[in-house]
Amino acid sequence: MTETALVWFRRDLRVRDNPVLAAAADADHLLPVYCFDPREYGTRAFGGAHSFRFEKTGSHRARFRRESVEALRESLSGRGSTLLVRHDRPETALADLAAAADVDRVWFQTLPAPEEVAVENRVTTALRDDGVAVHRRWTHTLYHPADLPTPYTAIDDTYTPFREAVEAKSTVRDPVAVPDLPPPPAELDSRGVAPGAIPSLRELDDDLTAPAPEDRAVHDFPGGEDAALDRLNAYVWAGDHLREYRETRNGMVGADYSSKLSPWLNEGCLSPRSVEREVRRYEDERVANDSTYWLLFELLWRDFFQFQFRKHGAAFFRPGGIRDRTDVDWRTDDERLRRVRAGETGIPFVDANVRELLATGYMPNRGRQNVASFVANDLRLDWRVGAAFFETHLVDYDPCSNYGNWAYVAGVGNDSRDRAFDVLEQARTYDPDARYVERWIPELAAVPPAYAHEPWRMDAAEQDSFGVELGVDYPEPMVRLDS
Ligand SMILES: Cc1cc2nc3c(=O)[nH]c(=O)nc-3n(C[C@H](O)[C@H](O)[C@H](O)COP(=O)(O)OP(=O)(O)OC[C@H]3O[C@@H](n4cnc5c(N)ncnc54)[C@H](O)[C@@H]3O)c2cc1C
Structure with a gap:
């Protein structure tokens, strides 16, 4: 038969x-x-x-x-x-x-x-x-759940013990070969089965329009499996960036400070096992160092959140998260949320990251951590509204990576330590010459780096000389982070 x-x-x-x-x-x-x-x-x-x-x-x-x-x-x-x-x-x-x-x-x-x-x-x-x-x-993960040291229901809720157990006891399965494909069933047409068109953005949602081209984008992120392999090849082999990934991964400007593989991994154009395979080949043929290990370390973070969602399910979407915290009064404030979502908080490092997200669909990891911390820890706004804002706009959105990381930063997820970031300190450390802020906030382009992260420190004469009037050209800060 x-x-x-x-x-x-x-x-x-x-x-x-x-x-x-x-x-x-x-x-x-x-x-x-x-x-x-x-x-x-x-x-x-x-x-x-x-x-x-x-x-x-x-x-x-x-x-x-x-x-x-x-x-x-x-x-x-x-x-x-x-x-x-x-x-x-x-x-x-x-x-x-x-x-x-x-x-x-x-x-x-x-x-x-x-x-x-x-x-x-x-x-x-x-x-x-x-x-x-x-x-x-x-x-869709690097490790198969059946190969974990414990059933997923028993994995540790903290990353480090999970990672150590997996690294000690689990192995990554080999990627499977591309199969020869059998033909479609005969006479589909006569059975009324049409191929079907790919819906336009408008057909998917009246409000969707093609994103405008953006010169400042870190990557164009063309969809599809071949584009994923091109990116993997460009990052690992042609550009030889993998050897320095650990040192560059917190970067803010440019295509190659990190792999940028996330959109393809999340829509499944690329499997994490294929990435691991290339990392191992690179280690054999070029260099094995902390950086080559670190890319796999980050892919294991991705796995961790996938298994965590399998374990905890809908509890991740509660205001109190998987820890069911009831001691935080998460606020709703429409005007504050509007300013965050528009990139008009008056905190340049936060605004620059939000504007990159809106214009391109991507935000660097360091930016994601700081925007999430600003929303959840400085403003105490319902962290889920912030996470849903990312869900809308991220080109690489994944429910487990997004809500898992947000919950983690908001203190309701997988780590009981305080995860609040000092956003100004982070801005000075990771954008020391304010190139990132200048790139995404042209209003501040002429402001010297010493003021670019804290423009409110400029007096009226300085504002005048750098061509920006606070409250007119660029907002006053919605909260004081330096007091
Ligand atoms: C608040 C917040 C929300 C996030 N939302 C998402 C999301 O929706 N989708 C998503 O893929 N990542 C998310 N991340 C994780 C991380 O920021 C992105 O994976 C990374 O910036 C993608 O760029 P890259 O591919 O160059 O990463 P690289 O630094 O090159 O890392 C390689 C790969 O490892 C995985 N990875 C790295 N860091 C993490 C992490 N913290 N958690 C899970 N996986 C990780 C990703 O698959 C990534 O592509 C979020 C982080 C935070 C703090």
Whole structure:
């Protein structure tokens, strides 16, 4: 009997090291499908206690995702297959397709955050009700959960013991080979199964428009698997930057102070195991040092949050986080939130980072830590509103990395130590010549570095001589951080 498999692509938009695709390709016929789920776009409620509204996916990530799906479609076509695209809820679209194409089994990637789990549970129910076999596979971390020293339910809530246990006892599995792909089922057209168009940004959400080109962006972040491999090659091999990653990773300006692989890792255009493979090859062929280790150390942070979300689930989205803290009175203040989100707080280091995020979809790690700390620790605004603002705009948004890091900085997550940052001290340390602030806040371009991070220290004559009037050209600080 011939067998037809359907592979539902989620955040695994690649053919290399894709265990779901490799397993599904054992069938006689293969139907690859991607669904743009309408619930992922537009404005919606956060949900739970003290809910608020936010835009789920902004134009930077929507643009990146569309390009990644387009690239996957081309890549599958080149291998004799066809990616079907639907703008519909997966539980509806996949059940319809399975019925129309006589699908026997469906394969897909399982993800740990509650919304993703809820969708895959609905898909599973809809398909099983129709007699279709369903297979989920965990494919997006460096280490497979089955290879951890303990079940994920028992992993430590603090990173260092988790890391030490994993480094001592676990190994990374080999990437899986690209499979030969079986053809699609015959006569799809006559069964009413059309390939389906990739929806435009406007079709995804009336409010989305193509992001304007931005000369100051650290990278263009083109979507797709080939673009991911180009970036990996450019960073590791052609640019030879990996050898100094540990020293440069806290940088603020330029493409190469860090790998910039996060958007491709998060949409699954690139697997972390493929990155590890390249790091090991680089260590064999060029140099093995603290920097080569440190990139893997950071990928393990990514794993840590994925496993943490698997363990704690929705508790991560509560104001008191996984620690269920009730001793912090998280405030809501619309005007203060507006100023943060517009990059008009009057604290240049915070504003510069927010403006980079709005213009490009990216923010350096050091900036993310400081903006999160400013919102959660200096302003005591509901940290989840800040995290949701990042969710909208980040090109590399991932629920576990984003909400996990925000909770960590806000003191409600995986570390009980005080994680508040001294934002002015950080600005002076990581942007000592104020090049970053000048780049993103042109109003302050003529202000000397000694004042650029604290323009409120200028008297009226100095403001006049540097061409900026506080409260007119650039805001007065909304809070005093230096008092
Ligand atoms: C408040 C806050 C929110 C964040 N939100 C996200 C998010 O939504 N998506 C996201 O991918 N990262 C997030 N990060 C982590 C980190 O800032 C980004 O992964 C990093 O800046 C991406 O740039 P890069 O690829 O050049 O990183 P590199 O420094 O080159 O690191 C390599 C890879 O390691 C992983 N990584 C590095 N640091 C972390 C970390 N702290 N947590 C988890 N993974 C890490 C990423 O996959 C990254 O691509 C957040 C950090 C903070 C403090």
